[in-house]
Amino acid sequence: EEIAERGGGRCFFTADALEVPRLFTQDTFMVARNTWITNAVQPLFTVGLATLSDTLTTTAPNVGGYNLCYLKPDATAVALSSDENSAPILALGRYGSGLTAALTAEADGAEAGPFASWAAAPEFYGALARYCAGPQRNTHNNLLAQQQQLPGAVRINLYTTPDTPDPTKTEDVKINLLRHRPGTAPLAETIPLTWSTADSLSADIPLNGTDTLLATINWRDGSSETLPPVCLPYSPEHAPDTDNYGAALLADLARATRGKALADVSEIWQLIPRSRQPWPLAPLLYLAATLSLLLEIFERRTSWLTTRQHRQRTIAEKTPLPPKPRGRSRQLKNQTPPVNTATTPTPDAPPAESPLVRAKRRAAQRTGGKL
Structure with missing residues (x-):
């Protein structure tokens, strides 16, 4: 700050290193030329005035001030300042497929000067608007x-x-x-x-x-x-992304598919109408019939269920359950305890006849043979 003050310059501070070139360029531009010239100058129209309007004259009153700038290489100067700068006051150009117009003077204000009260000023500004709007085209059969x-x-x-x-x-x-x-x-x-x-x-x-x-x-x-x-x-990959391009594309897609544009995906479940969904039972019935057929074949080949039931029935016949007593036996107080008397052992019961022997005996009885 002290060096800038002693040398009659300016001091800038920035936290971003990328801003340094912009600061140098801005300072150089400010030193080379002041951006706003407050001296009253007369605009000098060129042959480009015919592009705007055929009714405007080539002489106009002074403007109170203008913004000092340079003319782009592809632009067309319509009016230049009459001072030593010869800077453009009005220039026309193209941007893409459109038309542009740049006026460096003040249109209406304290520094507009006598140019604002010029009799042809309405036609001048209207010609600028018509130029930027493009040529009017008539309809053909509506x-x-x-x-x-x-x-x-x-x-x-x-x-x-x-x-x-x-x-x-x-x-x-x-x-x-x-x-x-x-x-x-x-x-x-x-x-x-x-x-x-x-x-x-x-x-x-x-x-x-x-x-x-x-x-x-x-x-x-x-x-x-x-x-x-x-x-x-x-x-196209370098085209700037507009804010409403995605919404417009979504609206066009919804209109083409007869749908509805939704910004929130979760809202789609509320818009789906309820409908019945048939569930085919034929595959399940076919599967049940196949399992029943396989189970029947398995039973015929192995007799697994029949043998298990016969085995459970045989065990139940060999071990009968003891009968339950109908009532409690009461003992009298004066009853004498029973006397142990020797009992003669009974002979052992003959062993149970096996199913195989029983089947052979029944077959012999039917045929009259001997076992």
Whole structure:
């Protein structure tokens, strides 16, 4: 700060190193030229004034001040300052497929000067607005054709009005395209228009790289109308992302598929209508029938269930359950205890006859043989 004060300069501080080149450029520009000149100067019109209007005169009163700047290489100077700077006061240019106009003087204010009260000032400012809006185009049989720039493509719209005679025959209108690439021969093609809304037809034409497209509309009466040539101002991957491009694309997709545009995905479950969903029972019945058939074959081959039931029945016959007493036996107080008397042992019971021996004996009885 002390060095800047002693040398009559200025001191800047920044926390971002990327801001240093901008500060040096701004300081150099401020030293080389002051941005706002408050001296009253007269604008000198050039031959470019005929681009704006044919009714404006080449002489105009002074302006109270103007913003000192440089003319771009591709711009056209319409008015220059009459002082030693010869700086542009009004310049015209192009941006993409549009038109631009830059006025460095003050249109209305304290430093507008006598130029604001000029009799031709309304026509001057109106000519600037008409130039930026583009040339006016008349309709052909109440049909208006327009071009719309899209990311990587161009859309040609054909609008109808209630006064259009027989709008159903508008589909006969064709578009002749002439596509040119540097180093190759031009390619010609014809595309139809399809209904996009209730009162307009459209056609989307893709643009690749350095293509220049020239579209000509052939009307039904044999006449034609040539639209301005279009090309991509930059590659689609370098195009700036607009805020409403995603919403517009979602709305177009919903309209094309007869759906609804939703910003929240969770809302889709509330919009799905309830419906019955049939559940086929034939596979389950086929599976149950197959399992029953396999179980029957398994039982016939192994007799697993029959043998198990017979074994359980045999065990139940060999071990009968003791009968339950019907009541409690009461003992008398004066009853004498029983005397142990010797009992003669009973002979052992014969062993139980096996099923195999029983079957042989029954077979012998039926046949009259001996076991």
